[in-house]
Amino acid sequence: MAFPVTVGVIANPASGRDIRRLTTHASVFPTAEKANMVVRLLAGLGATRVERVLTLRDKTGIAALLLRALETHSAMGAHQPWPEVEFLQLPFTDSVADTHAGVAQMVRCGVNLIAVLGGDGTHRAVAAHCGDVPLLTLSTGTNNAFPDLREATVAGLAGALVASGAVPPDVALTRNKRLVVRCVEGPNRGREEIALVDVCVSRQRFVGARAISEPADIETLFLTFAAPDGIGLSSIGGAWAPVDRAASHGLHLTFARPGETGMPIIAPIAPGRVDQVTMRTCERFETGYWMPLHAEHGTLAFDGEREIELERGDRYEISLDWAGPLTVDVERVLRFSASRQLMRELAPHDRL
Template identity: 75%
Template structure:
């Protein structure tokens, strides 16, 4: 305890950012059924290094990330050692690998994000697809995300240079750009079981919930348009790809719109059924035809029944639930999705306030 005449030294906490790089993203089974490119381990590691360069240049002092068995963490560590030998004066954050058990499953992301939130980190940079971001969103709470695409049919994360994303993330993490300017609140879809053996179960999606005609989860991915019975969409970009592109082909809905879409479809094998034929890119290099039976607005707060029949439920493109007999689900749209960094708006603010002239002081 300090006495009169003595000065206390303030304890400073280093500006800390979390990094989740899904080693499995961009390598799923859809690469066997489409013309999507494979996202190799080396490129993921390179993206992390470029992200670190941007973060360190503008004041992030510490980064927490996860270990993995595929080699991403090892390649990142080797690159950092190389950069330190070449330029010992470069501004790189201290990288710490969180010591958590690895299951080589989505559980690694869940436990890793929960640990980072407890630390706490100022934000979390996520390298992955829609499924990875969905897993992070389930546990990140109020911690904002920098969303970077390394998956297959990505609608939620941006396809952006990691160095630039790192600069924007640092401006937010250090407080140089205010949250009300830099951050955007996202919508989400929530499926709740309100009756039956699974009553109380709840799953979220950031882009789409699909009622699939496939009776089993199997390889998880929705691989054919003929499997689609119904779609709930949080947003539907006209220039998107994946299931959300079907909504974008008929009634585009922006991320900032106060509604989503609910669509139903005729069975692919029954071409005589009434409906509107639509063409949409449901996967890279794969443009398919669907027959839309109905399309209506899904308003925020509105609960719609989800009729699964003998099918399965897919969340952001991956089948997750085989409903038990007697289960009854409903879907709602709300604004409780994750906060994300608007990279372009953050950097415009930085330029207009001349924040890029020199490293940002804490």
């Protein structure tokens, strides 16, 4: 018995709504637009033989708007096929726990692909539980260094080609680096967190509003990659020593305190905000070994958001590896599809 080609969809209700909307001029992704993006994703997925989509319920209205669109599409008898959409019956809290539980359930259900609508933080949460299930990344967050800013319809077409096996994994997928932080001594011994883009040792003692927004707070920064046209903390590395996602190494940067000397660098650390930081050192961060994090107080931030308040006696270390998620290279998939005329082969005969 053949199993239906199934895609999971994670649309983070909270992405694009953090405090940086108030402190900078970042764009806003309203609930209606996220629901519309999911609808456009369904159109792309359904056109290329994805039969089933699993997604989550939420309290903010994305699921309600999606359900309304599904009912309208069915009532109109639209000729364009959409996959059957199933809402997972899981408790929801409108916190990151929903993403963790949802992704874990999707993996258990055997999804071929997970489409993620969110920012760096959302993709980090998905990556913690997706294993080797590939991710189709779509940006709806604030400081988006990891996911792609792309039209959802086009992403859906590419995602379906991957989920159905029409484009082989060695062409379609890219393995990503990740940073791993673990506590090896102290009250939080055994705790482990990952980041897909950056880990920052912040001088702020409390998590607070979570976002890293003040240059003076940045003490140490580790990066998996640093694009010269990036936004957020990784743009600091990109302004000084760009590192490609495919490069074998990352970056390790340290920064001066106010009044100390160093190398001044201008970088866009948030949308609409270009600040100066004073860098002390910038070195390659190689894969395969653990480096102690020399921080006795402050907070640890992962992909731009403070998560851990350092406690007395805690000792953390950090490593870079290639165990990050697999992601779909949309352009490469569609170029391969065109070279093999896959869209013609997948189209129903009555539409040729």
